[in-house]
Amino acid sequence: MHPLRKHIEELINLTDEEFDMVLSHFEPIKKRKHQYLVQEGELVDKEFWVLKGCLKSYFVDDEGKEHILQFGMENWWITDYESFVKQTPSKISIDCIEDSELLYITFENREKLTAQMHKMERFWAKKSKYGRIALQNRILSLLKNSAKERYDVLLEQYPQLFQRVPKKLIAAYLGVSRETLSRLSL
Amino acid sequence: MHPLRKHIEELINLTDEEFDMVLSHFEPIKKRKHQYLVQEGELVDKEFWVLKGCLKSYFVDDEGKEHILQFGMENWWITDYESFVKQTPSKISIDCIEDSELLYITFENREKLTAQMHKMERFWAKKSKYGRIALQNRILSLLKNSAKERYDVLLEQYPQLFQRVPKKLIAAYLGVSRETLSRLSL
DNA sequence: CATTTTTTGTGACCTACATCACATTAAATC
């Protein structure tokens, strides 16, 4: 089964014809490590689904410090949702941490697809709900947990991440300096 | 026009009949200051819309410190989305900061309503998308901004809040102690 | 495989913010 189909069918069921229809709205794209998918300031009209690889969506502040909003690995969706939904210039950038293969759907195609296939509208609605819950929990974690506790939570939730990305990126995601992260008695 | 209708029509259009249908799925509820709407540990099967008043959704950590996830004022929706969507016990509580009048819709009624009225499904989908964007921006703010900067952003975004809720709650929302908040040269 | 670049660890020192304690003022509440 196509990995995208497998992914979608975790939330809704599709017939062969329906999945073909879905897939026809996507385009494949390959990028190498260090290449970008989205750059700050541009209008993002695509949502990406990761077939293979690893990416980061991040923001660089005026002191040059990088803050990571989200990682993306196999089966994850990644884009700047603010730019994608509101059609405003992106505040964030998305880069490949590894060579990556993605499928993307444009804003326009997503509108078309959801209009003609109510199931997919429900799929993305569910994704959006779950995404919101994850963000809510991250906020709670930033408010209530120490750096060490946040590290432990992340390690428990996404152990694969620690095999694949440098610690300084983990630090930029958790909101600590890499020196402090290195000193947390792990 | 009914304030709920006015609120909904900011995102989608409704006929009189449609709004009557929507409204028939809600129930009113009144609560006084200090009373709760949701308590940690219970299953939340309602989503509340604030007609009048002010509320907080919050979490108390093991050291007894309160962390505020969200405030709710007129025209805001409030619930524990994690419990509401996943139907799991709530990690957070919701209390009234002022005497409040709300309309609520149960999980079941929301399912019914969205099933028979596609427009409302789209309404909530939009709300969910915008909610996610707001949370994303709050995470960025927690990662990149100092206490003072976060205070300034909040003040600019929701000046009304500062007239209505005690500073210690603002502090609990921003993730600083009330003493530090008091010392930020405002 | 040699060289450049990136990652990681660790010491020394610094700072934003927390905690504790107490006083003052303002709001609730009977």
Add this chain to the structure above:
DNA sequence: GATTTAATGTGATGTAGGTCACAAAAAATG
């Protein structure tokens, strides 16, 4: 309107985590 309760400000002091600097190890790259 007297009394309890909550809100706010401010000093003194503590600490988690930041910053700067350097070295070693590991990866990436030509």
